Amino acid sequence: MDIVIYGFIQSVALLLMAFGFSLVYGVSRLPNFAHGALYVLTGFVAWAFVNRAGWPYPLAVVGALAVAGLAGLLLYQFVLKRIRGMEMSEVIASYAIGLAILEGLRWWGFRGGTHALPTVSDGVAFLFDVPVDHQRLLVVGVGAALLVGIWAYTRFSKAGLALRAIAQDERAAMMLGIDSDRTGMLAVALGSALAGLAAVVIFPLGSIVIEEGYKVLIYALAVCVVGGLGSWVGTVLASFLLGFAQYVTVAYGKPHYQMVVMLLAIVVTLVVRPSGLFGRQKSLEERV
Amino acid sequence: MNAQPQRRKERIDRGIKARAETIYALSSLEELAYLLGPRLLFIVGFLALPLILAPWPYWHRVALSVCVLGLVSVSFDFLANQVGLVSLGGAFFFGVGGYTAALLNTAWGLPPVLAIGLATVVGAGICAVLIAPCLPLRGIYFAIVTLMYPLLMTRIIEAADILGGTEGFRGITGFSSVWTEAYGLILGLLVGVFGLRRYLAEDAGLVIRAVKENDQSVRASGISVAGVRFKALYLAGLLGCFAGAYYVHMYRSVGISAFALDLSILPIAATVIGGGGTLVGPVIGSLILVPLSEVLRDFGSLRIVVYSLVLAGFVVFRSEGILVFATRKYQQFERWVEV
Numbered sequence: 001m002d003i004v005i006y007g008f009i010q011s012v013a014l015l016l017m018a019f020g021f022s023l024v025y026g027v028s029r030l031p032n033f034a035h036g037a038l039y040v041l042t043g044f045v046a047w048a049f050v051n052r053a054g055w056p057y058p059l060a061v062v063g064a065l066a067v068a069g070l071a072g073l074l075l076y077q078f079v080l081k082r083i084r085g086m087e088m089s090e091v092i093a094s095y096a097i098g099l100a101i102l103e104g105l106r107w108w109g110f111r112g113g114t115h116a117l118p119t120v121s122d123g124v125a126f127l128f129d130v131p132v133d134h135q136r137l138l139v140v141g142v143g144a145a146l147l148v149g150i151w152a153y154t155r156f157s158k159a160g161l162a163l164r165a166i167a168q169d170e171r172a173a174m175m176l177g178i179d180s181d182r183t184g185m186l187a188v189a190l191g192s193a194l195a196g197l198a199a200v201v202i203f204p205l206g207s208i209v210i211e212e213g214y215k216v217l218i219y220a221l222a223v224c225v226v227g228g229l230g231s232w233v234g235t236v237l238a239s240f241l242l243g244f245a246q247y248v249t250v251a252y253g254k255p256h257y258q259m260v261v262m263l264l265a266i267v268v269t270l271v272v273r274p275s276g277l278f279g280r281q282k283s284l285e286e287r288v
Numbered sequence: 289m290n291a292q293p294q295r296r297k298e299r300i301d302r303g304i305k306a307r308a309e310t311i312y313a314l315s316s317l318e319e320l321a322y323l324l325g326p327r328l329l330f331i332v333g334f335l336a337l338p339l340i341l342a343p344w345p346y347w348h349r350v351a352l353s354v355c356v357l358g359l360v361s362v363s364f365d366f367l368a369n370q371v372g373l374v375s376l377g378g379a380f381f382f383g384v385g386g387y388t389a390a391l392l393n394t395a396w397g398l399p400p401v402l403a404i405g406l407a408t409v410v411g412a413g414i415c416a417v418l419i420a421p422c423l424p425l426r427g428i429y430f431a432i433v434t435l436m437y438p439l440l441m442t443r444i445i446e447a448a449d450i451l452g453g454t455e456g457f458r459g460i461t462g463f464s465s466v467w468t469e470a471y472g473l474i475l476g477l478l479v480g481v482f483g484l485r486r487y488l489a490e491d492a493g494l495v496i497r498a499v500k501e502n503d504q505s506v507r508a509s510g511i512s513v514a515g516v517r518f519k520a521l522y523l524a525g526l527l528g529c530f531a532g533a534y535y536v537h538m539y540r541s542v543g544i545s546a547f548a549l550d551l552s553i554l555p556i557a558a559t560v561i562g563g564g565g566t567l568v569g570p571v572i573g574s575l576i577l578v579p580l581s582e583v584l585r586d587f588g589s590l591r592i593v594v595y596s597l598v599l600a601g602f603v604v605f606r607s608e609g610i611l612v613f614a615t616r617k618y619q620q621f622e623r624w625v626e627v
Contacts, residue, residue: 031428082604087428088374092556093603095376096596099553103592214549218439221432229428256447263440270433271421 001128003247009136011243012143013202015236017216018223019146020194022235025224027167027187028180030080031091032072034098035195036217041101042068042196043208047115057118065196072192076185084184102213111210119204135204142201146194147236163187167230215259222262226269228276237278294627305619326618330568331478338470352470352538354571354578355477359531361555361562361570362481363524369565370488371520372500374427377434379551380419381528382535383441385411386546389533390457400461400537401472407533412525416518423517438547445544456543460536473534477571480527485567487523496520550592554581557599563609572611 021035045067049060079097083089119135126132153160165173166183174180195216223242227234242265249257269276308319334355341348360378368374389407392398398406422433445451463469487493495516498506503513536542554577555570562573577595584591602609 079600079604083607088368088431089603089607091374091376091428091431092560093600096553096557096600096603099596100593100600103589103596106589107587107593218436225432254447256443259443260440260447263436263443266436267422267433267440270425270429274425274429 001130003244003251005127005130005132007244007247008240009132009140010247011240012140013198014219014223014243014246015239016139016143016146016198016202017195018220018235018239019150020191020198021220022224022227022230022232023150023194024187024191026230026232027163028084028184029230030076030084030184030188031087031094032075032080032188032191033091033095033217034075034101035191035220036213036215037098037101038068038071038192039195039199039216040105040208040210040213041071042199043117043203043212044105044110044115046117046200046203047208050118061200064200065193068196068199069189069193073185073189075192076188080188081181081184098213098217102210106210110208115208116206117200117204117208135201139201139205142197146197150232159186218259218262218266222266224276225266226276228278231276231278234276234278238276241277295624296627297622298625299616299620299622301620330571334474334478335471337474338467348466348470350579350582352473353582354574355473356531356535356538357554357558357574357578358571359477359480359527360551361558361574362477362484362567363527363531364555365559365564365567365570366484366527367520367524368559370493370500371496371517371524372503373423373517373521374431375434375524376431376552376556377437378528378555379438379547379549380434380441381412381415381525382532382551383438383544383546384415384525385529385532386536386542387451387457387532388414388529389536390460390542391451393460393537394457400463403461404472404530404533404537408526408530411529411533412522415525415529416522419521420514420518423514423521435552438549438552442544442547452543454544456541456546458541460540460542462537462540469538473538476530476534480530481567481571484523484527488567492519553599554595557595557602559609560599560602560607561609563611563613563615566609566611566615569609569611573609576610 017039020038021032024030024032024035042064046060046064049055049063050057053060055063075094075097079093080090083093119133120138121134123134124131125134125137154164155161162173162178162183163186165176165178166180170180173183198216219242223235223239224230226242227236227238242262245261245265246258249255249261304319304322307313307315308323313319313323337351338348341351360382363381364375364378385407388411389403392403392406393400419434419437422430425433446454451457463472488496495506495511499513499516499520506516507513532546536546554574558573558577559570560573561576562571563569577598581591581595584594606613
């Protein structure tokens with residue numbers, strides 16, 4: 001029972017980490033390699049709002065999410081917009097920006113394991129006799145709310161419909177008057193805010209460290225690659241596959257192998273089936 | 289109507305460039321100097337570097353780091369801009385070369401020259417074979433997968449505690465004198481850069497560039513795309529492994545830092561700044577970046593911030609790089625003309 005419950009929680013956490021990346025790539029084909037950096041940035045901003053500015057926790061969370069969204073917006077406006085369509089430039093530029101954010105935070109003095117966000121409550125609930133703390137339940141709750149929210153947003157709101165339209169057929173969407181640049185900006189801002197959302201619910205489980213940024217980027221890449229880049233259903237399914245795989249490795253093997261599993265998953269998937277387990281086969285785009 | 293006359297910039301080849309293009313290059317010393325000048329400046333400059341810097345051992349070392357990084361950058365540039373395979377895992381070549389040399393030296397007791405030579409040839413083979421399954425991938429897919437290779441190596445070495453684990457190897461034989469150390473590396477760099485340029489000017493280079501531009505047409509001509517890419521990967525591996533092996537013998541130790549992310553991102557920065565697709569540009573880029581990063585060493589991780597911002601700035605605003613810009617100024621003049 002342990003495996004089912006904790007594997008499930010791990011999977012939802014992975015989904016939260018990866019969904020922003022998947023959304024941005026799915027909508028505007030922008031690989032946002034600054035994803036992990038935005039995740040850590042939000043964690044530190046929330047920490048600073050609580051501990052330096054003395055804001056109440058909920059307000060700090062909202063503020064930090066706003067900062068994350070704004071950071072994504074600026075990233076798109078000043079960097080990604082100018083090099084849109086040149087895949088490699090997008091990867092290199094966004095990765096460089098992410099690196100600058102992470103190492104900048106390190107230089108600024110955010111290092112070591114001394115920074116932590118408060119948990120919502122320290123209580124422990126019992127699910128089928130397995131103890132689960134409230135923060136982990138919150139992770140699952142936020143994950144579920146996120147899925148429902150995104151589903152509703154992309155089906156019933158005008159901006160959400162525009163996002164889907166651009167993702168499905170950019171040219172036709174532009175003919176119908178949807179601005180590709182504005183949608184791209186919205187997608188990157190939303191994706192960054194989602195990275196931030198993952199940060200504020202997952203960071204209270206541990207402490208905020210810079211290395212987490214690199215890890216989250218790799219996790220997000222692993223989930224998106226295994227699920228198929230740009231496929232949202234694939235992202236959800238792949239995060240469950242990898243989440244359970246990760247939990248089983250930690251429970252029955254050495255925790256060291258956790259990362260090896262993720263990295264191998266990326267390499268093997270790309271070699272065997274580049275469009276991912278659940279992606280559409282578009283072999284001319286990705287293979288010779 | 290627009291009252292202001294529209295103007296555009298016109299670029300015209302300099303007369304001397306046109307004259308120096310064919311057999312007429314031999315017609316006068318001026319044309320010869322025009323052609324040979326930049327090349328000689330580069331070669332003589334590098335050969336003179338250890339002599340000039342001899343009084344300052346620290347900067348002498350930095351100059352050698354420039355060469356090591358230059359080699360890794362040239363290998364990135366060759367793969368990315370000539371073959372069309374953007375590899376974010378330059379550290380993989382470097383690390384494999386370094387570890388192979390360390391093993392050959394410590395286990396078999398080979399002298400540095402043999403260890404480096406063998407590590408270059410064998411290491412490049414190992415890299416090429418390991419990356420071969422990913423060769424059919426394109427663009428961002430290849431970039432992601434190669435980014436994972438060095439990370440995977442680090443984690444496996446850590447987790448399985450093989451190849452010396454987190455400690456790595458120590459007590460590797462160094463070079464007999466400072467001069468052999470310096471000139472071996474510089475010769476390696478010059479041979480690498482000019483050898484690759486020569487190779488690209490041959491028919492084989494034509495096929496390689498065709499693979500980048502239009503792989504389907506290469507395939508239609510009955511040439512195996514994967515085969516060409518494999519050869520190119522091996523060539524790039526030679527440069528990267530040589531750099532890694534040499535570095536290991538210079539510092540007499542090797543650890544998992546040989547696979548560090550720094551070694552994947554710095555060559556990219558050097559290439560973008562120096563000018564992609566020129567093979568010499570990346571060396572010039574590392575000539576700028578390495579000393580800059582040494583000057584900033586006291587500021588800790590700030591130097592990573594500086595060079596990643598420089599990198600992003602160049603990618604976004606000046607993607608042609610220094611050498612392409614300089615070549616254009618050298619060969620052409622510009623003037624405004626009315627449309």
